[in-house]
Every structure is written in C-alpha cells, then in structure tokens.
Amino acid sequence: MGARGTEGGGVAERPSVVIIDDSPELRALVGARLRASELFDVVAEGGDGGAALMLAHEHQPTLMLLDTSMPVLDGLECLPLVLAVSPDTKVVMFTGFQAAGLADRARELGATAFAEKSLPLDSLVDLLWSHAGDGPTPPRPRSRPLRLARGDDPDARDQRVLDEHLECYREVFDQATIGMATMTLNGSIVRANRALIEMVGRPSFNLVGLDYGVLTREHGDQLDDALARITEGGEDVVAFEHPVERENDVRTVRVTLTPVRDSRGEPLYTFAQVQDVTSELELRRSEEVFRLLVTAVKDYAIFMLDVDGRVASWNAGAEYIKGYPADEIVGRHFRIFYPREQRESGHPEHNLELALRDGVYTEEGWRIRRDGSTFWARAVITAVYDESGRHRGFAKVTRDQSEQRAHEEERRRALDQQAHLLAVTAHELRTPAAVIDGAVAMLRDGDDLDAQAREQVLEAMASSANRLQRLITDLGTASDVQAEALALTPETMSLAGALTTAVDRVHAAHARARITLRVDQNVEFVADPGRVGQALDNLLENAVRHGRPPVEITGERTAEGIRVVVRDAGPGVEARLADRVFERFAHAGPTAGTGIGLYLVREIARLHGGDASYVVDDSGRPSFVLDLPARPQIPRS
Known part of the structure; x- marks a missing residue:
C-alpha cells in the first residue's frame, strides 16, 4: 500500500485498486493514468473473472475496476462472487457497451458505479476517487502540457478522425438491417441494435439485461443448448429458429450465434444475428403443397x-x-x-x-x-x-434435394463467414479504438507522466492506429477482389527498395520487432508498388504478430522474376490449416484475425501473374513464399 502526505504533515493511506480487463493494452493505459494521478495504489491487474476472484481475496482492495465481458466468468456473474470474498471492496463496472439497462442491472447486483470505456481518463480518475472513501479530493500534482512533438498539438480534424474510429463499430452495429445483439455467455443481452428492437417490439431499455430466452416463446432450451455448444463444445457458429410474438403477429426468426474468444480461445461473449425467416418458411410450405398436387x-x-x-x-x-x-x-x-x-x-x-x-x-x-x-x-x-x-x-x-442442399450449404458457409467477419471486426475495432481514445485524451489534456509511462502510451497508440488502418485497407481490397474491381498500376520497382520500405513500416508499428533482411541488389521488376507493398506488409505483420522472433525476410532474383521468402522461429501453421491458409476467411480461431490478410497476398500475386505458397523445408522450418514475374502482362487502371 502506498501513502501520500497530508496538510498536517501526517501520512494517509492511498486507496488500493485492482484492474480487471481482458485487454492488456487497456490495463496498461488505465494503470499508468491512475499511478500518474498519485491518488491510488494499483496493487494488481488481471485479465479474466477467475483472476478477479483470486486478486480480490488476496488484496482486499478498496476499489476494483471490473470489465463486463471476460473469459471464465463475465462481469455480471463475477460481481457477486467478488463481493462475497471481499465485502468491503467497492466495484466499478467497466464496459465498452452503452446501455442504461446494463448499468441498472450491475447496480442491482452490488456494483458501486458503472463506467463506459469511452469515458475520458481524467473523468475515470474522478469517478474512482469519489467512491474511494470519505473526505475531499486531495490536490492533484501540477501537470504540464504533454505534446507528441514541438508545436504538434492534435487539431480538431485529427480528433474527429479518432472519434470516427471509436464509433465505427457502433455505427455498423446499429445501422445493420438484420437484428444484432451482444450477449453474455449466459444469454443476457448487453447491447441490441435498432433492427432487433423493431423485430421483437420491445424498447431498448427493456432489452438490455434481459435473458434472450424470454423472447423465444418457451423455446429457451434451444438457446441454452446453443450456448452450451459454444462454451462447452467449442463450436464457432450455432444457429436455431424460434417464434417471436409482436402485436398479435407471430413471426419466425433464425438466430446465428458466434463467440468472440480471447487469445487462449476461451469465449468472452456471444454475437447474435437475428433474421426474420417467416416469409421463407411460408413460401417453402406453399410450394410443397402445390407441387404435391402435381x-x-x-x-x-x-x-x-x-x-x-x-x-x-x-x-x-x-x-x-x-x-x-x-x-x-x-x-x-x-x-x-x-x-x-x-x-x-x-x-x-x-x-x-x-x-x-x-x-x-x-x-x-x-x-x-x-x-x-x-x-x-x-x-x-x-x-x-x-x-x-x-x-x-x-x-x-x-x-x-441434393442440389438445393448444396446451395444451402454454400449459403450457410457464406453466413458463417459473414458472422465471423463481423465478430472479429468488432473485436479488432473495440480495443484499439478505446486505447487510441484514452491515449489521445491523456496527451491532449497534459498529464504529467514519467518517461516510461509516456513511452507505453505512445506505443499503445501507434500500435492500435496501425491495426485499425490495416484492417480498413484489407477489408477494402478484399471487397475489390471479390467484385473483380481491383485494378493494378504497374511500374518498374527495386526489389531492395520494396523490401527495405516494408521492413521500415513494420518497425514503425512494432518498434521492438526483430527483423533481418537479406536481398539481392540491383534487381528490378514490374508491378503495382501499392499492392506489392500491401502483400509484403501482410506477410511481415503475420510473422511478427503470430510467429516468434527473429523474423527473416529474403529477396532474390529467379529465372522467371523475383522471389520473397518470409520466415520466423515459430512452429508454423497448424496442420489443419496448411492446405487452405491462403483461402478467404481461413483462420486459426475467432481472435486470430479476419482471415483475409494471407488471402489478399495470394490474390495480389496471382493478379500479377505470380503466386504465393506455404512451404516447409527439409529441416522442418516453415516459410511463406511470394513469387512474381519480372515483366507480367498487367492491364493498366
């Protein structure tokens, strides 16, 4: 436990805080801000509900900042247990969801307060202090304006861009034409979009915190079975149908559940798509009756x-x-x-x-x-x-029905891919957006951070911004490839220059990445620099994020053109994915990425007349290989 001086010269014990959140970047950011305030002692951090219970029992903290969606136990389930092992701890729920009903439910279970992750960090400090104990707020240490570089204050336009990143997922979620909901692993709704609200005919405040099983008209066992198949059976997509009654009209909806998992593959919460299939079922029945007559x-x-x-x-x-x-x-x-x-x-x-x-x-x-x-x-x-x-x-x-079944299987695969893309995109956007927003607030408001804390904030901000930009670029390119609208603008390129620039870009986002480069000099080829750079970025980013250091990239001249090889010290791709690692949406798990990065590498290579491959040499060392011709026949855009 730390201490701070009082006006009378004595020493007062600082309130102790335990931070529980599944995002290490967010924990680091919040922890740095709380320490910088000199008001709290951050005694421990954890990433799931199980850790929350152990740390509450061990430290008996004054305050606990508790995430809503976590592995093992979600925040709503964990809250009463934390209070049971540490009755004097005041729990502040921490969430990325905007929902008044969720806050009310948390307070019913014993939460002291409810804070959204979009809350400015200074406001979060004030909120925690207001619940830390009796007495006025101690004076804050004097703070100096913190700048990224001399004279480089973010202007209003930059702030708007960052705000757009923060709201991107919420807009996609709320404006979708099909019903969508985010639920805990027990089926409690924590967020519902407009389409779902209209579909079930209930106001949003009535949906948030509600067990989705209530909407199924006595078909809650189907929901329970679907959630069990996700949490216990490890399935990635589960669908079921149930009736919905609204204004004396009974409709049939199909619910597709997809889990969002943590880095260990444990489900954090479930993402639901709800579609009205009443017309489809009625049409099918009418067609069957008619054809039976013929x-x-x-x-x-x-x-x-x-x-x-x-x-x-x-x-x-x-x-x-x-x-x-x-x-x-x-x-x-x-x-x-x-x-x-x-x-x-x-x-x-x-x-x-x-x-x-x-x-x-x-x-x-x-x-x-x-x-x-x-x-x-x-x-x-x-x-x-x-x-x-x-x-x-x-x-x-x-x-x-063989042909119809094949079409249905293809349609189901497309829906599964769509559900995966939406869920992973939501997961990819949520944490970096929150980190960027919090980091910008700290830098803009002028917090007095030490050098180490400042470096952590800047690295978290740069890494998160890079993740967002890569996701946007890959999604746009994948859409162009799917629509056969991806045009190439070829020009003469230097192999050494292309590889050196790609390595510099990755180092800018991952300053500690260990990358070695070996390349034949004075080698030129014809290609689209932007698209080749995108393919190289995806190969290097894949090795840095999912492999083991050091990463090695080599470039050499071949009889047909050029070859680029990227390898790392990791074990390589899982055997079950090795043959389809370049397929669209192929991924090692719900949190492994969108499954389009390597797909774009191969498509870009093939548009140039080359190819991409995954090979394992005689020593068992895996590599990703990019082959491009020296002078392909590429139509100019």
Whole structure:
C-alpha cells in the first residue's frame, strides 16, 4: 500500500485498486493514468473473472475496476462472487457497451458505479476517487502540457478522425438491417441494435439485461443448448429458429450465434444475428403443397406402400429419381432405399410407425439409388385410410434435394463467414479504438507522466492506429477482389527498395520487432508498388504478430522474376490449416484475425501473374513464399 502526505504533515493511506480487463493494452493505459494521478495504489491487474476472484481475496482492495465481458466468468456473474470474498471492496463496472439497462442491472447486483470505456481518463480518475472513501479530493500534482512533438498539438480534424474510429463499430452495429445483439455467455443481452428492437417490439431499455430466452416463446432450451455448444463444445457458429410474438403477429426468426474468444480461445461473449425467416418458411410450405398436387412431374417420386412397407405402386418420377423400373421394385420393402446403418437400426419401420401415429411424417436424409449412388432426399410419408377408416397403407412422396442442399450449404458457409467477419471486426475495432481514445485524451489534456509511462502510451497508440488502418485497407481490397474491381498500376520497382520500405513500416508499428533482411541488389521488376507493398506488409505483420522472433525476410532474383521468402522461429501453421491458409476467411480461431490478410497476398500475386505458397523445408522450418514475374502482362487502371 502506498501513502501520500497530508496538510498536517501526517501520512494517509492511498486507496488500493485492482484492474480487471481482458485487454492488456487497456490495463496498461488505465494503470499508468491512475499511478500518474498519485491518488491510488494499483496493487494488481488481471485479465479474466477467475483472476478477479483470486486478486480480490488476496488484496482486499478498496476499489476494483471490473470489465463486463471476460473469459471464465463475465462481469455480471463475477460481481457477486467478488463481493462475497471481499465485502468491503467497492466495484466499478467497466464496459465498452452503452446501455442504461446494463448499468441498472450491475447496480442491482452490488456494483458501486458503472463506467463506459469511452469515458475520458481524467473523468475515470474522478469517478474512482469519489467512491474511494470519505473526505475531499486531495490536490492533484501540477501537470504540464504533454505534446507528441514541438508545436504538434492534435487539431480538431485529427480528433474527429479518432472519434470516427471509436464509433465505427457502433455505427455498423446499429445501422445493420438484420437484428444484432451482444450477449453474455449466459444469454443476457448487453447491447441490441435498432433492427432487433423493431423485430421483437420491445424498447431498448427493456432489452438490455434481459435473458434472450424470454423472447423465444418457451423455446429457451434451444438457446441454452446453443450456448452450451459454444462454451462447452467449442463450436464457432450455432444457429436455431424460434417464434417471436409482436402485436398479435407471430413471426419466425433464425438466430446465428458466434463467440468472440480471447487469445487462449476461451469465449468472452456471444454475437447474435437475428433474421426474420417467416416469409421463407411460408413460401417453402406453399410450394410443397402445390407441387404435391402435381403428381406427373419427374421431380417427385410418388408411390404407395402397403401396410407392411412393401412398394405397391411406382410412378415415372420414382423411376427417374431412384433408378428402379416398376417391375424390379414393386413388392420389395422400401427399406432398400435407406443406407445400411439405418436399415440395420430399423429406421424405415420407425418412420412408418410415426406416420401411422401422427398421420404424416416428414424427414430429410440420404437415400440410395439402384446404382448404389446416394442423394439427399426430402420425404413425406402419409398414412392412407379407406372410407371405413381401415388402414390401407402409406403414400410416400420423395424429392431429390441434393442440389438445393448444396446451395444451402454454400449459403450457410457464406453466413458463417459473414458472422465471423463481423465478430472479429468488432473485436479488432473495440480495443484499439478505446486505447487510441484514452491515449489521445491523456496527451491532449497534459498529464504529467514519467518517461516510461509516456513511452507505453505512445506505443499503445501507434500500435492500435496501425491495426485499425490495416484492417480498413484489407477489408477494402478484399471487397475489390471479390467484385473483380481491383485494378493494378504497374511500374518498374527495386526489389531492395520494396523490401527495405516494408521492413521500415513494420518497425514503425512494432518498434521492438526483430527483423533481418537479406536481398539481392540491383534487381528490378514490374508491378503495382501499392499492392506489392500491401502483400509484403501482410506477410511481415503475420510473422511478427503470430510467429516468434527473429523474423527473416529474403529477396532474390529467379529465372522467371523475383522471389520473397518470409520466415520466423515459430512452429508454423497448424496442420489443419496448411492446405487452405491462403483461402478467404481461413483462420486459426475467432481472435486470430479476419482471415483475409494471407488471402489478399495470394490474390495480389496471382493478379500479377505470380503466386504465393506455404512451404516447409527439409529441416522442418516453415516459410511463406511470394513469387512474381519480372515483366507480367498487367492491364493498366
């Protein structure tokens, strides 16, 4: 515990503070500001709910700054436990979400105060001091204006740019046309966008802090199962459907849950996309009813079974889909259409039992043709009775859904990729935006920091700004590639100059990065300097952020043009990703990045007539290789 002098010459004990947040950059920034105020002793820091409990028990701090979304336990779950092990600790909840209902819920659980991460750091200091104990605020140490360079104060335009970075994710979230929500791992809504508010017909203050299961009309078990598959099963995308009632109208929505994980792969919270699929379902039902009336088309296999399940009739569509002529199949049991494991388990007979019990039974699954090939079928079995009510058999209608299933799988993959991109973009924007905002506030307001603290603030600010700029550039380029709108402007380039400049750019963002460069001199080639620089930046950034030092980059002349090799001392790419590491959205986990950096490296190389590859040499050392021709045929923009 530290101390500060009083007017009477005595010594008063400073309030002790424990900072809990999953972002080390944010912890460092807040800790530096609290220490600089000379009002508090920052006795410990932690990155998850488990650490919060241990540190509260060990230090019995005066104050705890507790993040809302964390691994192990989220802030709302952790809060009562912290107070149980350290009853005298005053807990201030710390969150990146703007939601009055969330603050009210935190206070109900025992929080002393609620602070948003967008709060200026001076205001955060005042807030913490106001809850630290009795008595007036001690005088602050005199502060001198802190400048980035002589005469280089940020002007209003620079501040607006930084503010736009801070609000970027919130605007994307709130203006989306589909419903979106951020929830804790237990399903409590901490943020909901306008589309979701309109979809469920509840005001925003009524949604924040609400268990999403309340909206599912007694289908909360589906939500519980989905969250368990994420937290316990490690799944990255889980979807389910449920009804929603609004103004005497019941709609059906599809919910897609994606976890945002920490660096260890532990889920921090869940990101939900909610889409109204009522029209889609109604259209599907209407189409099914209509087509069942058209018995002559080849798209449907329509035939009768007797009460024991033997084929009693056969139409042209059945022969076309299943491959059996009528004289070969009539009289045989319909179990022949099912895979062997289903035949052995009695699945076909069970389907007939369900149809007899309920009147009709519907399912989708694999079926076997006469030639042994498989297809994905949608089958409807209806129990048939005569006028006297006696059971006469079953009508069976089967349709080949293989092509539709392939389209649905492709659509699901696209939705999964979209969900991943949104979730990771949100994760990538949240922390650097908060760090930049806090750092600018400290530098602008003139805090008296020591040299080490000032260096930490500047490094955090530069690193975060670089992360934001790279994300914006990569997203824009990926969009151009997808739309086939990426134009190249080639010119003669120096290999040594291109590699040296790329290394300098990475050093500017990662001052402590250990990078060695070996390059053949006097080597020239023709390419688009901007796009080649982007590819080199992505390769080096990938090695610095996800590999181990030192990083080595080499450039040499080849018979076809030039070759650039980037390697580091790490183990390389996971085996499961090695064959698709350059594919769009391929990633090692939800927090490993957007999955588009290496994809852009390969696309830029191929647009130049070259290629990118991942190789492992005879010694087991992995490398990323970029090959470009000396003079490709590139259409000018």
